[in-house]
Amino acid sequence: MGKGIWVYAEHKNGKVKKVTYEMLGAARQLADQLAEEVAAVIIGKEVGELASALGEYGADKVYVVENDALAEYTTDGYTRALAGLALEHRPTAIFLGCTVQGRDLAAQVAQRLQTGLCTDCTKVELQDGQITLTRPIYAGKAFVQVVCPEARPVMATIRPNVLPPAEPQAGRTAEVVMADDVQPGDIRQIIKEVVRQVSSRPELTEADIIVSGGRGMKSAENFKILEELADVLGAAVGASRAAVDAGYAPHSMQVGQTGKTVSPQLYIACGISGAIQHLAGMGSSKVIVAINKDPEANIFKVADYGIVGDLFEVVPLLTREFRRLLGKE
Amino acid sequence: MKVVVLTKQTFDTEAKITLDAQGKINPEGVSLIMNPYDEFAVEEALRIKEKTKGEVTVVSMGGPKAQDVLRQALAMGADRAVLITPELEEMDEYTTATILAKAVSRMEYDLILGGWRAIDDGSAQVAGRVAEILGLPVVNMVIKLEIAGGKVLATREIEGGSEVVEVPLPVVITAQKGLNEPRYPTMKGIMQAKKKPMEKLALSDLGLTAEEVAPKVRALKYFLPSPRAQGKIVPGEPAEAAAALVRLLREEAKVI
Amino acid sequence: MNFTLTEEQELLRQTVRDFAENEVAPKAAEMDEKEEYDWTLWDKMAEMGLTGIPFPEEYGGAGMDNLSYAIAVEELSRVCASTGVLISAHTSLCSWPIYAFGTEEQKRKYLVPLAEGKKIGALGLTEPSAGSDAGAVKLSAVRDGDEYVLNGTKIFITNGGRADVYVVVARTDPDMSKKHRGTTAFIVEKGTPGFTFGKKEHKMGIRASYTYELVFDNCRIPKENMLGKEGEGFKIAMATLDGGRIGIAAQALGIAQGAFEQALAYSKVREQFGRPICANQGIAWMLADMATRIEAARLLVYQAAFLKDNKLPYGKESAMAKLYASEVAMWVTTKAVQIHGGYGYTREYPVERMMRDAKITEIYEGTSEVQRIVIANYLLK
Numbered sequence: 011m012g013k014g015i016w017v018y019a020e021h022k023n024g025k026v027k028k029v030t031y032e033m034l035g036a037a038r039q040l041a042d043q044l045a046e047e048v049a050a051v052i053i054g055k056e057v058g059e060l061a062s063a064l065g066e067y068g069a070d071k072v073y074v075v076e077n078d079a080l081a082e083y084t085t086d087g088y089t090r091a092l093a094g095l096a097l098e099h100r101p102t103a104i105f106l107g108c109t110v111q112g113r114d115l116a117a118q119v120a121q122r123l124q125t126g127l128c129t130d131c132t133k134v135e136l137q138d139g140q141i142t143l144t145r146p147i148y149a150g151k152a153f154v155q156v157v158c159p160e161a162r163p164v165m166a167t168i169r170p171n172v173l174p175p176a177e178p179q180a181g182r183t184a185e186v187v188m189a190d191d192v193q194p195g196d197i198r199q200i201i202k203e204v205v206r207q208v209s210s211r212p213e214l215t216e217a218d219i220i221v222s223g224g225r226g227m228k229s230a231e232n233f234k235i236l237e238e239l240a241d242v243l244g245a246a247v248g249a250s251r252a253a254v255d256a257g258y259a260p261h262s263m264q265v266g267q268t269g270k271t272v273s274p275q276l277y278i279a280c281g282i283s284g285a286i287q288h289l290a291g292m293g294s295s296k297v298i299v300a301i302n303k304d305p306e307a308n309i310f311k312v313a314d315y316g317i318v319g320d321l322f323e324v325v326p327l328l329t330r331e332f333r334r335l336l337g338k339e
Numbered sequence: 340m341k342v343v344v345l346t347k348q349t350f351d352t353e354a355k356i357t358l359d360a361q362g363k364i365n366p367e368g369v370s371l372i373m374n375p376y377d378e379f380a381v382e383e384a385l386r387i388k389e390k391t392k393g394e395v396t397v398v399s400m401g402g403p404k405a406q407d408v409l410r411q412a413l414a415m416g417a418d419r420a421v422l423i424t425p426e427l428e429e430m431d432e433y434t435t436a437t438i439l440a441k442a443v444s445r446m447e448y449d450l451i452l453g454g455w456r457a458i459d460d461g462s463a464q465v466a467g468r469v470a471e472i473l474g475l476p477v478v479n480m481v482i483k484l485e486i487a488g489g490k491v492l493a494t495r496e497i498e499g500g501s502e503v504v505e506v507p508l509p510v511v512i513t514a515q516k517g518l519n520e521p522r523y524p525t526m527k528g529i530m531q532a533k534k535k536p537m538e539k540l541a542l543s544d545l546g547l548t549a550e551e552v553a554p555k556v557r558a559l560k561y562f563l564p565s566p567r568a569q570g571k572i573v574p575g576e577p578a579e580a581a582a583a584l585v586r587l588l589r590e591e592a593k594v595i
Numbered sequence: 596m597n598f599t600l601t602e603e604q605e606l607l608r609q610t611v612r613d614f615a616e617n618e619v620a621p622k623a624a625e626m627d628e629k630e631e632y633d634w635t636l637w638d639k640m641a642e643m644g645l646t647g648i649p650f651p652e653e654y655g656g657a658g659m660d661n662l663s664y665a666i667a668v669e670e671l672s673r674v675c676a677s678t679g680v681l682i683s684a685h686t687s688l689c690s691w692p693i694y695a696f697g698t699e700e701q702k703r704k705y706l707v708p709l710a711e712g713k714k715i716g717a718l719g720l721t722e723p724s725a726g727s728d729a730g731a732v733k734l735s736a737v738r739d740g741d742e743y744v745l746n747g748t749k750i751f752i753t754n755g756g757r758a759d760v761y762v763v764v765a766r767t768d769p770d771m772s773k774k775h776r777g778t779t780a781f782i783v784e785k786g787t788p789g790f791t792f793g794k795k796e797h798k799m800g801i802r803a804s805y806t807y808e809l810v811f812d813n814c815r816i817p818k819e820n821m822l823g824k825e826g827e828g829f830k831i832a833m834a835t836l837d838g839g840r841i842g843i844a845a846q847a848l849g850i851a852q853g854a855f856e857q858a859l860a861y862s863k864v865r866e867q868f869g870r871p872i873c874a875n876q877g878i879a880w881m882l883a884d885m886a887t888r889i890e891a892a893r894l895l896v897y898q899a900a901f902l903k904d905n906k907l908p909y910g911k912e913s914a915m916a917k918l919y920a921s922e923v924a925m926w927v928t929t930k931a932v933q934i935h936g937g938y939g940y941t942r943e944y945p946v947e948r949m950m951r952d953a954k955i956t957e958i959y960e961g962t963s964e965v966q967r968i969v970i971a972n973y974l975l976k
Contacts, residue, residue: 126555
C-alpha cells in the first residue's frame with residue numbers, strides 16, 4: 011500500500027456531496043486493481059466529523075485540513091491546501107467532483123502540480139495498467155478517451171450522477187490524518203457576500219428527476235405548472251436556451267451546451283423543440299420524456315416516451331397522476 | 340487600464356460532430372464561431388476600456404482561420420490582436436496555457452479576461468492555469484464585475500446562488516453568461532478592423548520549444564455516442580395518455 | 596476572376612446573419628401576422644450601421660461597397676423579407692438618389708441622418724396610372740415663387756407612413772406630351788403641411804413592410820428641395836431603379852436561400868415510410884435544383900453589385916439579376932412549401948410566409964416583364 015487514489019470530498023451545509031461517494035466507488039475499484047489505498051481529502055473548518063462517513067463509503071485514509079481561514083471555499087486557500095498535501099504525499103491520482111468548486115480547484119491544483127487534468131469524466135477505468143478516463147466533448151456530441159502517461163498525479167473531475175455510488179459499510183472506519191502543517195497562506199480572494207437562493211428542490215446537476223421547459227412555455231409565470239410537477243416528484247426544474255433567452259427562466263436553470271450538463275434518471279422536456287445544443291446537455295439522461303404539440307419536434311427523436319399534445323393540458327394531468335401514484339393527494 | 344482577452348475559435352453550437360478517417364474530430368464543413376463565453380469577455384473588456392480609456396488586446400491560439408475571431412473582436416472595438424500558431428501535433432490544456440501565459444507575460448496588463456470554458460472541449464481550465472503560471476489570482480464564472488481603486492469586486496456563480504469576491508489587480512477573470520450582452524460589430528468597426536495591428540507568432544517567437552509545452556494528457560481515441568433508440572409516442576386523449584405515461588414510467592422504465 | 600469575398604465582406608455576412616437569426620427571425624412570423632414592424636429592430640440596425648452601408652463615412656455611412664450592401668440585404672431577407680425591403684427601399688430608393696444627385700447641402704441635411712438611421716427613407720414614384728409606365732406620372736408640381744406646390748397622389752409606397760424623408764417624382768411640365776421629360780424629383784419631409792398618408796395596403800406578403808398611399812394637397816416645398824434639375828425626374832428615377840434592382844434581387848436571393856435551408860433541414864428530419872423524405876430521389880433532386888438555381892442567382896446579383904462598385908455599366912446586369920433572382924425565389928419557395936407538404940401550407944412553418952413574400956419580388960421595382968424589356972433594349976440597341 012502507498013501512494014493512493016485520492017478523492018476530494020466536497021461538502022456543503024455540513025454534508026458531504028453525493029458525487030464524493032460516486033468517486034469513492036470508482037477509486038475503490040482502481041485502488042484494488044493497483045494495490046493502493048483510497049484516501050479522501052476534506053478541507054474546511056470543523057469538518058473532521060465528516061471523516062467517519064467517508065470511511066464507511068470506502069476511504070482507507072482521510073486527510074483532514076482544518077483551519078479557520080478555510081471556513082469558506084476560496085480558490086487560493088483550497089488550492090494551497092490540496093496541492094500542499096499532494097506535494098507531500100505524491101498520490102497516483104486525484105479525483106474531484108465536476109462541480110463549480112471542483113472545476114475551479116482542479117485547474118489550479120493541476121497546474122501547480124505540473125500535471126494533466128481531464129474534466130467532466132463519465133468513466134474511469136484501468137486499461138493496460140493505465141488509468142483511462144472518458145469524457146464527453148462538444149457537450150456530449152462526441153467522447154474522447156484519454157490517459158496521462160507520465161505526469162503524476164493523474165487528475166480528473168468526475169461528472170456527478172453518472173458513476174454508481176459506493177455501497178456504505180456500517181462501522182467501516184478510515185485512518186484519520188489531521189494535516190495540521192498545511193497552511194492556507196495568503197488568500198487573495200476575499201468573500202464579501204454569499205447569496206443563496208432558498209430552494210427546496212435539488213441541484214440540477216445532482217437531481218434524479220428534472221422537469222424542463224422550453225419556448226413552448228410562453229411565459230415565466232407558466233413555469234409554475236412545471237414547478238408543481240417537480241415538487242410532486244422531488245425534481246429540479248430546468249429550461250432550454252430558448253426559454254432562458256426569452257426571459258422565462260434564469261440562466262442558472264439552463265440545460266444545454268451553454269448551460270448545465272445533466273444526467274438524471276428521468277428528464278421530462280415540456281415544450282422543448284430539441285435543438286442540438288439542448289440535446290447535448292441532457293442526452294445522457296437515463297429516460298427522456300417529451301411533451302410537445304409539434305409531432306415533428308426533434309425532441310421526439312431522442313425521447314423514450316412522448317406525448318404529442320398541448321403541454322398546458324398534459325402537464326397538470328401528469329401532476330395529478332403522479333400525485334395519485336405517489337400517494338401525495 | 341490594459342485588458343488582455345483570451346479567446347478561442349470553436350465549432351458552432353449547432354454543429355454536427357463526425358469523425359474523420361483517422362478517427363479524429365472532423366472539422367470539415369463546420370461553421371466556426373468565437374466561443375460564446377469569450378464574447379462576454381470581449382464585451383466586458385470593451386466596456387472597461389470605454390470607462391477607463393484603456394486598451395484591449397485579444398489573444399488567440401490556432402491556425403490561420405482563428406484570425407476570424409480576432410477580426411471579430413477588433414470589429415467589436417478591441418485595439419490589437421495576437422495570433423499564436425504553434426503548429427503542434429498534440430496539445431492539451433497545459434500546452435495551451437503555457438503558450439498563452441508566455442505570450443501574455445510579454446504584454447502590459449492589469450486584467451486578463453476569458454470565457455469560463457469553451458463549448459468544444461469544455462474543460463474550463465486554461466484561464467485558471469494561465470493565472471497559476473503568471474502567479475495571479477483567479478475568479479471564475481463571473482456574472483458581474485466592478486473595478487475600483489486597484490481592486491475588483493466580482494460576483495461569481497456558485498452552486499445554488501452567487502458570491503461576491505474581492506480580489507486585487509492584476510487578476511484573471513472568467514466570464515459566465517449573464518455578465519453582459521455582447522454587442523454586434525458595427526459596419527464601421529468591420530471597416531476599421533483591417534487597419535488594426537494583428538501580430539502573428541510562432542512557438543519559437545515566444546522562445547518556447549515543443550518539448551517545453553508537451554502535453555500531459557494524451558487522447559487514445561474519439562468516438563460518437565450510440566444513438567438513442569427512438570422511443571414510443573403514448574397515444575390517446577391527454578388524460579388517457581398522461582395516465583398511460585405514468586404507468587409506463589413506473590412499470591416499464593422503473594424510474595419512479 | 597475572383598469569387599472569394601474579402602475579409603470585411605465575410606465578417607459583415609457573419610455579423611448580419613447573427614443579428615438576423617438572433618434578433619429578427621424570432622419576430623418575423625408575428626410581425627407578418629400582425630402587419631406591424633417592430634421598430635426596435637430599426638434602432639439596432641441603425642446602431643450597427645446597416646442603414647447606410649454603401650455611403651461614405653463623411654455622409655454618415657459605413658463606407659462599404661455595394662456588394663456588402665447586397666449581402667446584408669440577402670442575409671436580412673433570409674429570415675425576414677420585410678426587414679430586407681425596409682433596408683433596401685431606404686438605402687437604394689431614397690438615400691442613394693440623394694447621394695448621387697443631391698447638392699452638398701441636401702446630402703448634409705438628408706443623407707447624413709438617413710445613413711445614420713436617424714431618419715427612414717422612401718421613394719414616391721408609382722401612381723394609379725403610372726406603374727410600369729413610370730414616365731406617365733401626373734402628380735403636379737407648380738412653381739410659385741421660391742416654392743413648388745404639389746398636388747396628387749402616389750400609391751404602393753414602400754416604407755410609406757413611417758418614413759421621414761421621401762424622394763417624390765412629380766410633373767413640372769403640365770404638357771403630358773413631354774412625357775418623362777416633364778418630370779422632376781423633390782425631397783419631401785414627413786409633416787410638411789398638405790402632405791398626408793392615405794390608405795395602408797393589406798398585402799399578400801412582406802406584410803410587416805408598410806405600403807401606403809401618399810396624398811399631396813397644395814403641399815408647398817421649398818425650391819431647395821428639388822433633387823437634380825427640373826426635367827430630370829425620370830432620369831433620376833430610372834438610375835435609382837437600376838441600383839434598386841440590386842437590392843430587390845438580393846432580397847429575392849435571401850428569401851430563396853432561407854426557404855431552401857428550411858426545406859433541406861425539414862427533408863432530413865421528416866420521416867415517411869420509415870425513412871427521411873430526402874432519401875427519396877424526387878426530393879433530393881428538387882433540393883439539388885433549388886441549390887443550383889440559388890447559386891446562379893447569387894452570381895448574377897454579386898456580379899451586378901461588383902460592376903456598380905467598379906463604376907462599370909450595370910443596368911442590364913442588374914435587370915438580369917432582379918429578373919432571375921425573383922423568379923428563382925418564387926420557384927424555390929413554392930418547392931419548399933411542397934417539400935413541407937401539408938405542414939408547409941400552415942403558419943406553423945415559415946415557408947408559406949416566404950412563398951408569399953417571394954411573389955412581390957417579381958412585381959415591384961419593375962415587373963419581370965419590364966425587366967425583360969430593359970434587357971431586350973440593351974440587346975437590341
